[in-house]
Structure formats: structure tokens, C-alpha cells
Amino acid sequence: xxxxxxxxxxxxxxxxxxxxxxxxxxxxxxxxxxxxxxxxxxxxxxxxxxxxxxxxxxxxxxxxxxxxxxxxxxxxxxxxxxxxxxxxxxxxxxxxxxxxxxxxxxxxxxxxxxxxxxxxxxxxxxxxxxxxxxxxxxxxxxxxxxxxxxxxxxxxxxxxxxxxxxxxxxxxxxxxxxxxxxxxxxxxxxxxxxxxxxxxxxxxxxxxxxxxxxxxxxxxxxxxxxxxxxxxxxxxxxxxxxxxxxxxxxxxxxxxxxxxxxxxxxxxxxxxxxxxxxxxxxxxxxxxx
Amino acid sequence: xxxxxxxxxxxxxxxxxxxxxxxxxxxxxxxxxxxxxxxxxxxxxxxxxxxxxxxxxxxxxxxxxxxxxxxxxxxxxxxxxxxxxxxxxxxxxxxxxxxxxxxxxxxxxxxxxxxxxxxxxxxxxxxxxxxxxxxxxxxxxxxxxxxxxxxxxxxxxxxxxxxxxxxxxxxxxxxxxxxxxxxxxxxxxxxxxxxxxxxxxxxxxxxxxxxxxxxxxxxxxxxxxxxxxxxxxxxxxxxxxxxxxxxxxxxxxxxxxxxxxxxxxxxxxxxxxxxxxxxxxxxxxxxxxxxxxxxxxxxxxxxxxxxxxxxxxxxxxxxxxxxxxxxxxxxx
Numbered sequence: 162x163x164x165x166x167x168x169x170x171x172x173x174x175x176x177x178x179x180x181x182x183x184x185x186x187x188x189x190x191x192x193x194x195x196x197x198x199x200x201x202x203x204x205x206x207x208x209x210x211x212x213x214x215x216x217x218x219x220x221x222x223x224x225x226x227x228x229x230x231x232x233x234x235x236x237x238x239x240x241x242x243x244x245x246x247x248x249x250x251x252x253x254x255x256x257x258x259x260x261x262x263x264x265x266x267x268x269x270x271x272x273x274x275x276x277x278x279x280x281x282x283x284x285x286x287x288x289x290x291x292x293x294x295x296x297x298x299x300x301x302x303x304x305x306x307x308x309x310x311x312x313x314x315x316x317x318x319x320x321x322x323x324x325x326x327x328x329x330x331x332x333x334x335x336x337x338x339x340x341x342x343x344x345x346x347x348x349x350x351x352x353x354x355x356x357x358x359x360x361x362x363x364x365x366x367x368x369x370x371x372x373x374x375x376x377x378x379x380x381x382x383x384x385x386x387x388x389x390x391x392x393x394x395x396x397x398x399x400x401x402x403x404x405x406x407x408x409x410x411x412x413x414x415x416x417x418x419x420x421x422x423x424x425x426x427x428x429x430x431x432x433x434x435x436x437x438x439x440x441x442x443x444x445x446x447x448x449x450x
Numbered sequence: 451x452x453x454x455x456x457x458x459x460x461x462x463x464x465x466x467x468x469x470x471x472x473x474x475x476x477x478x479x480x481x482x483x484x485x486x487x488x489x490x491x492x493x494x495x496x497x498x499x500x501x502x503x504x505x506x507x508x509x510x511x512x513x514x515x516x517x518x519x520x521x522x523x524x525x526x527x528x529x530x531x532x533x534x535x536x537x538x539x540x541x542x543x544x545x546x547x548x549x550x551x552x553x554x555x556x557x558x559x560x561x562x563x564x565x566x567x568x569x570x571x572x573x574x575x576x577x578x579x580x581x582x583x584x585x586x587x588x589x590x591x592x593x594x595x596x597x598x599x600x601x602x603x604x605x606x607x608x609x610x611x612x613x614x615x616x617x618x619x620x621x622x623x624x625x626x627x628x629x630x631x632x633x634x635x636x637x638x639x640x641x642x643x644x645x646x647x648x649x650x651x652x653x654x655x656x657x658x659x660x661x662x663x664x665x666x667x668x669x670x671x672x673x674x675x676x677x678x679x680x681x682x683x684x685x686x687x688x689x690x691x692x693x694x695x696x697x698x699x700x701x702x703x704x705x706x707x708x709x710x711x712x713x714x715x716x717x718x719x720x721x722x723x724x725x726x727x728x729x730x731x732x733x734x735x736x737x738x739x740x741x742x743x744x745x746x747x748x749x750x751x752x753x754x755x756x757x758x759x760x761x762x763x764x765x766x767x768x769x770x771x772x773x774x775x776x777x778x779x780x781x782x
Contacts, residue, residue, distance in 0.1 A: 187573060187576075190580045197583055197586065199602075200595075200640055201586070203598070204594075204598035204601060216607060218611035260491035264488060264491060264492045266488060272480060273482070286496055290756055292733055293753045297502065299741070317495060320491050320495025320498065322495075323492075351480065382702075383702055399593045402593050403597075403707050406710075406711040414601045421593075421594035421597050424594055425591060436582065439585075440581070440585070444648055
């Protein structure tokens with residue numbers, strides 16, 4: 162009898178030690194996770210509060226107000242602005258990928274005089290602040306009647322993006338020379354090597370570049386603010402959300418949060434579908450950059 | 451080249467006299483018109499959307515040009531630059547606020563990302579779950595993040611309510627000039643997940659033998675972090691500080707949204723520094739001058755100055771950090 166008791170307590174001790182171990186392993190991570198989750202949770206919960214409750218420091222909606230999301234559509238032209246955002250993000254992503262891939266290929270796989278200097282120009286273009294280019298571009302766009310349309314946001318994407326070119330070049334350089342040289346010796350032209358050898362092997366990398374440029378456009382605030390800011394037809398959600406906060410809805414925290422949540426949702430879906438691509442892409446920008 | 455060709459000759463089954471190259475490509479280089487065709491998007495784009503505007507901004511900065519006005523444009527030399535340094539209070543306020551952010555937000559964000567990465571790599575089971583949770587906030591669009599923080603940190607809002615529960619009376623955050631910049635710092639820490647991912651990847655790349663050797667020498671956790679981890683990840687720290695600095699010199703969206711949307715009073719033109727100009731940063735002041743008051747020449751001078759400062763700071767930073775950054779194997 163007594164021996165059984167002793168064994169039991171020993172097992173308990175062992176289990177207790179394992180719990181302590183688990184706690185030591187996970188407690189810091191859980192604490193940090195709570196810090197990261199708190200603002201997100203409050204934001205989501207506020208979207209379900211009544212106007213009366215939101216912003217009063219309430220931590221839990223009571224009662225749950227599901228109508229906020231419908232109200233967003235009457236408080237702002239959400240559908241129109243969503244269409245604009247999708248047009249900007251979608252078209253500029255397509256443009257960036259198809260125009261940056263050949264440039265990156267020429268930098269990574271073709272041998273020509275001035276290539277190093279050209280690459281330096283790409284790096285320099287990455288460093289130039291938007292503030293330095295936006296004043297003359299604004300003048301230019303207003304001369305040709307583009308201000309107030311989505312054109313200033315979409316068209317430049319079709320002419321190669323320095324950051325995407327840089328990233329793609331780094332990816333292309335990881336593909337062994339032997340593979341492209343073999344195709345070249347078999348008489349394949351540059352376009353065929355790019356299309357049939359390099360692109361199939363770097364599809365995840367190209368996806369990462371596409372995702373980054375989609376995210377950039379979706380989140381972009383500065384360019385839409387400048388070039389579509391005062392227009393009636395072309396407003397992207399990033400700008401429209403702040404307008405909602407200003408146009409007589411200053412205290413309508415629940416509407417702001419509901420609209421923000423609707424703005425965020427496509428990004429979250431994209432993130433969960435392609436988390437691996439994101440994480441790998443970001444890691445690469447950090448290590449090679 | 452020789453090593454590159456060797457496996458090719460094996461697969462194509464011989465033909466040792468291969469190096470007879472009739473058609474263009476290979477060592478001599480690609481044909482110029484093919485290269486030009488491939489790089490043409492960037493050549494056009496760079497000329498139209500970078501080179502032309504950069505040169506124009508320099509020219510504007512030497513004139514009294516006002517976009518949208520039909521007044522004749524005069525060449526005024528360095529007057530706009532002189533005005534910046536001598537007659538503009540707002541300019542210096544914006545410079546001070548921006549430097550404050552560079553000095554406080556950038557190191558704190560880097561340290562926080564490093565700490566969270568350190569926390570995450572010590573978890574053995576369930577690491578990807580934590581990584582997702584830590585990373586998630588950095589995916590939230592800046593505008594949505596700023597709006598949520600305004601809600602969270604409003605003076606009678608949820609965060610102060612929580613602080614009340616533990617007996618702390620919280621500040622006014624975005625509506626208090628002393629706390630508005632720290633509020634933005636909190637937001638930056640919250641959204642540092644992308645940096646955390648880079649740091650944790652670098653930490654996982656540190657060879658295990660280094661830690662084992664340190665353990666044999668009797669090093670504790672802290673000692674191992676300082677003597678093994680820190681030197682090994684110093685290139686990433688360098689990267690984080692440099693990109694953080696460049697980003698913060700151009701800090702715009704967070705400041706714009708925080709100061710314009712947390713302002714409860716009617717939307718006047720002076721909303722970009724609210725409260726009490728504590729959130730007036732270099733780029734928001736530039737925007738105000740260039741796109742609200744249309745003082746294009748003056749704003750162009752600000753833009754060029756920003757460009758020069760970022761360039762100089764980058765060069766100085768790279769020079770200064772050479773001593774501290776450890777390069778394994780000396781490569782790259």
C-alpha cells in the first residue's frame with residue numbers, strides 16, 4: 162500500500178515538473194502573444210459594439226451590434242472604393258511583375274557592358290524618397306489630366322519597380338548557372354530560357370514579389386492621398402477610411418472599426434493562404450538586403 | 451565557365467569541340483538590342499518617374515513656383531533654403547519631432563523585434579503558431595492599425611480602462627502632446643512582426659557548435675546571447691537600424707492618420723500636427739506646404755534637403771557600423 166502511494170506521488174512530482182517546464186517554455190511567448198493580440202482583439206470587438214458603447218472603454222460588446230457592417234455602406238461609398246482599391250492593387254501588381262521580371266533576368270542571367278552600373282541605378286532608385294518625386298509628378302499628372310483618376314497609381318507599375326527588380330534578381334541568382342547555360346547551348350533564345358527554365362523554377366519567388374506589390378498598393382496611403390485625394394470617382398479604401406473618421410463620424414469608433422475590419426479581411430485571407438510565401442520572402446529581403 | 455560547362459557536355463553526349471559559338475550569347479555577351487528590350491521597362495520608368503522628377507524638384511527648389519497658379523515663375527536662388535533655416539518655426543519643430551522618432555522608435559523597434567525573436571526560438575513545440583500570432587499585426591494596413599490604436603488609446607478607452615484595473619491612471623495618449631509620439635512608438639512595436647521573422651531566421655542560422663562551445667566555457671543564457679547570438683546576428687541588426695532610419699526620416703502615414711483622425715475638433719487646415727504640433731513630422735510638414743498651401747518651391751527645397759540628409763546619414767551609418775558588424779567568412 163505504502164509503496165504504491167510513494168510511486169503515485171513520484172509520478173505527480175514528475176508531472177508537476179513537466180508542467181513547470183512547459184510553463185517556463187511557453188510563458189514568455191504567451192505573454193508576448195497577448196501584447197500582440199490585445200489591440201487586434203479590442204479593434205474587432207469594438208466593431209460589434211453600439212455607438213453608445215464604443216469608445217467608452219468597454220471591453221466586451223453588450224449587446225452585440227451586427228448592423229455596423231451594413232451601416233458602413235451608408236456612411237461611405239464602400240463598394241466603389243473597394244473596387245478602386247482592387248483595381249489599383251490588381252493592375253499594379255500585374256504590371257509590376259510582367260515589367261520587372263525581364264529586367265531582373267537581364268541583370269542576373271545576361272552578360273553585358275554596363276550591367277553593374279545599371280544595377281547600381283536600380284539600388285539608387287530604391288533609396289529615393291517618394292517626397293522628392295511627388296511634387297513634379299503631381300504637376301505632370303495634373304497637366305495631362307490624370308489627377309483624380311487611378312492612372313497615376315496604376316501606370317507607373319507597368320514600368321518596372323526597383324525593389325521588385327532587386328528581389329527577383331536575388332532569386333534568379335540562386336538558380337544554378339548550369340541550367341540556363343544548358344538551355345542556351347541547346348540554342349534557346351533569351352526569352353525561351355526565361356519562360357521555360359527560369360520562371361518555372363522561381364514561381365514561389367515571383368509569387369512573393371506579386372504579393373508584396375499587392376500589399377503595398379492595398380495599404381498605400383500617400384499616393385492615393387495626393388493623386389486621387391479630392392476626386393469623386395477615384396478613392397481607395399486606405400484614404401476613404403480616414404475620411405470616414407473626419408466626415409461627421411469622429412466618434413463613430415464602431416463604424417471605423419467595422420470598416421477597417423472589412424478593409425483588412427482580404428489581406429488576412431491572403432496571409433493565411435500564403436503565409437509560407439510571405440515569411441520566406443521577408444526572410445530573404447532581410448538576409449540579402 | 452569551365453565548371454559551368456562540364457555537366458552540360460556530359461548530358462549532351464560529347465561533342466568536345468562545342469566552344470564554337472556562332473550565335474551571339476555567352477562570354478562575349480548578349481546582343482545589345484536584346485538586352486535593351488529586356489531592360490526597357492525600367493529605363494522608361496526610371497527616366498519618367500524618378501530621374502525627371504528628381505531633377506525637376508531641384509529646379510523647383512530654386513524658384514518661387516506655385517503649382518496651379520498662373521503667376522510667372524522666378525528664379526530665386528537659394529532663398530527657399532534660407533527661409534527654411536531662418537524663418538520657419540514649423541520646419542524646426544518637424545525636424546525635432548522626426549529626429550526624436552529616429553532616436554527612440556528605431557532602436558526600440560529593433561530591440562523589441564530581437565527580444566520577440568529570442569522568445570520565439572526558445573519555444574520548441576508550437577513555434578509556428580506563435581510566429582503567426584506575432585507576425586499577424588504587421589500585416590494590418592497602416593491606416594487600419596492607426597485607427598485601431600486611436601480607439602484603443604483614447605483617453606477614456608479600453609487601454610486606460612485596463613490600466614485603471616491595475617491602479618495606474620493612464621495618460622491622454624494621442625491627445626496629449628507629451629504622449630502622442632510614445633503612442634506611435636507603441637504602434638510601431640506592435641507592427642514589428644516582419645522584423646521579428648528576419649531576426650528569428652538569423653538566430654536559427656547560428657551554428658549550434660558555437661553555443662555548445664560557450665556552454666563548455668560555462669556561459670549562462672545571458673552570456674551566450676551577448677557573446678554568441680549578438681555578433682552572429684549583427685548584420686541583421688545593422689539592416690534593421692538602417693532601413694528603420696530611412697523609413698522614419700520619411701515617416702508619414704502613421705503620423706497623418708494619428709493626428710488628423712484623433713483630432714476631435716473640426717477639420718481645419720492646421721490638423722497635421724495635432725496635438726500642439728507634437729505630431730508634425732518632416733514629411734507631414736512637407737505635404738502641408740506642398741499640397742495644402744501649394745508652396746511648391748519651398749516644399750521642393752524641403753524635399754531635396756531630406757534627400758541629402760537621408761543619403762548622408764546612410765553613408766555615415768554604413769561607415770560607422772563597419773567596425774561593429776561581424777561578417778562570418780568575410781563574404782558579402
